[in-house]
Each structure stands twice: as C-alpha cells, then as structure tokens.
Amino acid sequence: MSRLKGTAALTAFLAVPAMAQELSPHTIAPPDREIEYSPYLQEDFPNQVFFGDTHLHTAYSADAGLALATTTPDDAYRFAKGEEVISSQGLPARLQRPLDFLVVADHAENLGIALALKEGNPILDYNDWGRTLAETYAPGTIDAINETYVQWFGAVNEPGGGDPMEGSGLDETMWERVTAAAERHNQPGTFTAFIGYEWTSGPDGNNLHRNVIFRDGKELADQVVPFSTYDSADPEDLWQWMADYEEMTGGRLLAIPHNGNLSNGLMFDDVTLSGEPLSADYAERRQRWEPIYEVTQIKGDGETHPLLSPQDEFADYYTWDKGSFGEEPKTEAMLPREYARAAWKRGMAYEAELGVNPFKMGVVGSTDSHTGLSTAQENNFFGKVTLVEPTADPIRFEEQITGRFTPDDPSDDQIVSDGLAAGIAAVWARENTREALWDAMKRKETFATTGTRMRVRVFGGFDFAESDLTRSDFAAHGYENGVPMGGDLSKAPDGASPTLLIRALRDPDGANLDRVQVVKGWTTPGGETEERVFDVAWSGERTPDADGRLPAVGNSVDIESATYTNDIGAPLLQAYWVDPDFDPAQRAFYYVRVLEIPTPSWLTYDAAFFDVAIPEGKRAVQQERAYTSPIWYTP
DSSP, X not given: OOOOOHXXXXXXXXXXXXXXXXXXXXXXXXXXXXXXXXXXXXXXXXXXXXXXXXXXXXXXXXHHHTTTOOOOHHHHHHHHTTOOEEOTTSOEEOOSSOOSEEEEOOBSTTTTHHHHHHHTOGGGGGSHHXXXXXXXXXXXXXXXXXXXXHHHHHHHTSTTOOOTTTTSSHHHHHHHHHHHHHHHHOBTTTBEEEEEEEEOOOGGGOOXXXXXXXXXXXXXXXXXXXXXXXXXXXXXXXXXXXXXXHHHHSOOEEEEEBOGGGSXXXXXXXXXXXXXXXXXXXXXXXXXXXXXXXXXXXXXXXXXXXXXXXXXXXXXXXXXXSOOSSSSOOXXXXXXXXXXXXXXXXXXXXXXXXXXXXXXXXXXXXXXXXXXXXXXXXXXXXXXXXXGSOOSOHHHHHHHHTXXXXXXXXXXXXXXXXXXXXXXXXXXXXXXXXXXXXXXXXXXXXXXXSSOOOEEEEEEESSOOGGXXXXXXXXXXXXXXXXXXXXEXXXXXXXXXXXXXXXEEOOTTSOOEEEEEXXXXXXXXXXXXXXXXXXXXXXXXXXXXXXXXXXXXXXXXXXXXXXXXXXSSBSEEEEEEEOTTOOTTSOEEXXXXXXXXXXXXXXXXXXXXXXXXXXXXXXXXXXXXXXXXXXXXXX
16 A cells, blocks of 8 residues: 655645545545455454443332332433432432443332332222232321332232232333333443343242343333243243243343342252252253353352351451341351352362353342442442432431341341442443343353452463563454453363463552452362462562462551542552463363452441441441452363
C-alpha cells in the first residue's frame, strides 16, 4: 500500500471536489486482499469484562413487596443503568458507575402478588385465597400488610401445598409485565437487561434456590410461565422443565444455584433430593443446566469455611453459621456440602468414580437484594430488605445498625449487622448483549467479586513463559496457547506442569491490591482430596516467613471518619506461576483469589454517616476480594 506523505497528501485530497470525495470507490468497495490493515477484524476472543448482578428482587417478589418494597423492575433497570431512583424508604439513590447488565430475578411463587394487592387487581376477586388475602391487606396499615405476609408465607411453605392462585392468571399477567420491562431496558451494546426469575426451592426450610436466566427475549420467554416450588422442590424437575422449554421454543436457559451456606448440606449433597446416589446422568445434567454458582452475596460468603480450610488465613470472611430457616441446626458434617471449594474437591472424587464431575462450576457474585437497588459498594449499601434500608430517622437507624431491629425472619439479625455488601458478577465477553454474556456464563468465563470492580484475567497452559506477562498481545497469546478461567487442561506433555498467567488491576474508583493467590485442589493416589493456597504476587517489599506466610499489607483505615488511603498496596499485580507439585496422573483445579487492601465495612460507613456506634464484635474493616472460575486439569 503506497501513501502520499505530508503536504503532498493534503494537497492531493483537497484538490478532489467534495462530491468526488464522497463517491470515491475506495469508501464503498475496499481493495480485495487476504489480510486487512486493521488487525482487529480477525479478532474473535473475549476482549472486555462486563460487571453486573444476576440476582436482584423488586416488589414483584412477594417477600419484598409484602415487606414494604415499592421498587419495580423498571426502577431496578433504571438504577442499574446509572439513573437516580427513589428507594422504598423515600431516599434518593444512585450508583457511582452504571452496571453493564442486570437480571431482575423475582421469586416465581405468586409473582407480583403484592402489586396485585396494592392496585386492587380484579384477578384476586376470582380466587378464594386471593380474595381473602385482599381483605386482609385492605386497611393498608403496617399490621395489615404484616398479616398478609404471614398468610402468604404460610401458603408458600406448606408441605405438599399447591399454588393457591393456580388458574387465576396472576402468574401469566405478572410474568408478561416482567418480560416487558426487560425488553424496554435492553440496549444491545450498551446495557443488557436479562429476562430471569428465581425458583425458590426450600425443602424443610433448607435453601436450594436457583436463578433461571434466559438467553432469549420476550417472544420466547412469554411462551412459558416460570416453574416454581409449587410445581416441585426438586432441582431435577427444574432441569426437565428447562429442557422442555428449549425443545419447545428453541431458546436457551441456564440456572445459577446460590446461597449454599443456608442449605444445611443439601446444595452439594452426596445424594439427590429424592435420596438416590449420584449418577453419571445426574452429573451430566447438573453440569449442563448449572454451569456457574453464586459464590458470594449478602447472606454470607460461600468460597470456603475456616473449619474446612484451617490453613487458609483468609477463609473466615463473613462466615454464616446460623444454619437454614428449618429446624435442623448447623453441624460440621454439613459444611463440605455447602461451600464451593469443598464442592470442587469432592467433584473431582466423583469424577474418578462416575466419569463425570457433578460440581464442575464457575462462579459469579450477586446481591440477592430485595430492595430493587443493586448496591454492592460498602459506602452505598441499602441493605438486604426494605425494612433495613438506611433511613433519615436516626432512632430507627440505630436500631437497625445495632441489630436490635429484628423482624420475624430468624436470620434478620444477621442480615442487619453481619450482612455482606456483595456481590458482583464479572463476565469476559466480546460485546454487551444477552447472547454474548449468556454464552460467557455458559462456558464459565466469569469471576465473582464482593462488590469491587477489579479486573482479573487468568490463562492456564503448558507452554507459557514468564516473558508472556509483558506481551502486547497478552490476551490473544493466552487464548491461542492456553485456556481462560473456566477452561480445561488435560494430558500434560512429558515433564510439563500447568502454568498460570495472571493479571489483576484495581478498581479505578476503589482500593489498591494486597495480593494475588492461587488456590489449588487435587486428588491423591489414595483418592483423597487436598488443597493449598499459594501467594504468587503481592505489593510492597514483604517477604514470606519460614512457614511461607506473607506478612499483612497494613491498614490505612480511619474508622472514625470511614476513610482509607491508597499509600499501601499496588494498582496492578501480575504473576507467572508454575505448579511446583504437579502430578500428571492426579486431577486438579486452580482458581485465583485477589485481595484488596483493608477498607471500611458498610457498618463503618453508616456509623460515621449517622453518628452511631458500631456494635461490639462486628466487622469494621474488611478486605474486598475476587474469585475466578477454576481451570481444571484432567489426566
């Protein structure tokens, strides 16, 4: 390609009449050649990370709308897109930065019942239970609404009870409103409004909830009514409903299990819900329908537990040990069947037995907020439910922040003062569309954060070199010569070990980074599973001690003013890491955990704002973190 240079080029261009410039054949039909000048025409790998929430509730969820939430799916989408929204308690709220995507995942069980009651929808008049509920609700007082909630809660949790509104048209009417809101706010390339809902299985009060995410738009989604716990509490029946939907419509679905720490050992159990031993067929179906898991959210962190990982100094992060809402108390035996790291380890053992890993899942974080506001930042946290949102009434807020405000829910005291302002789902994709983001979730190219928007990228392979960290084509080289987070390695070449290339970049509006860690799990020749945490990159001049433990990064938090400084930590950390103990005959997984420097907790921010004391024993300082989906090695 020849070019005129400098003044000659400008003179030649200006000498051409304007009309001729517009009609130049080179602007219509570029020269036919095998390789174009722009190198990006050939790129097809994921080159952007998108942040969002796959688990947000609005007033269309009965347990939100009947607990005084007023926000609608439209409000939720507008808030996620960066607009100012008035909270259910009347406070203006806005995000520091918009999200890239959102799933409004309202509960399927009597979807929109609170809105129907509020608007006096005639659907209620043609159903005995609906008419009774409307009569209870009619006075509109707090007591009346509370009693309405109690009546609804009793119906949805009645063992073997069916849908008291079945055949009324409530679900169809409200579902079409939900899908219409998603269509109004979906802006391909700018903001993705997913269609989704929550299937709220709670056998004996134990949490087996799943969020169901549609790849499709309203035209396909409206052909079904959400499968609910009234239909079945068994995940296998949900999977069959998903399969039937795909066969009928040609659409695509995936489900995201969440909150395993409230399942009392059922989320990753050794048997199916019906009591059958796990089989290869079960494992294959679970992998197909549930590729990712919600590892962190408001109701506690689900990566690991200090009793499961006693050598991991960062294992005790917002750990909840209150059990579920059922009568069975939490026991240590339940823990391996509730936490992600333990499930990944046990999954490898099952793969050795069944030939398929039932727990081979990637991770996301999300909020599970019931306020309609996806607020995962500590300094902008509006709580789990409307009843504990910030309020301009200092007396009521002091009750909330000290944990003395405890409604009937047995875990509300923990939600108030021990709740985690988390989390966020991060997805590597090429474009911000339903299809691209959903496909990335399906292939597990995702990571979870506890609210920060740090960027983490990981590639695993056998042929990387340390110099690859500084390549200008880092990502292209990573995809060409290895696999990203969520990927699989197998059949290690002779003498080669899995190698990870890791880059972590701080949230531009957040805290510096403390360290990068690789968490490895593996199987032993005897079939046991092991784990180890490696510090692979860190800020400052710290040196690990004789036991390999890295000193703390320090703490710049001023609790009284709820501030911190970034004069410790690093804005960027990267690592080239080779597994030092690799056995090519043993199964293994590797995931990356990145920790920020200490920052104030939401309790500290709120206590400073409202000038109240933080309850004794509650977390004033915490370290935000990110977890990547694992990379698995199979012999």
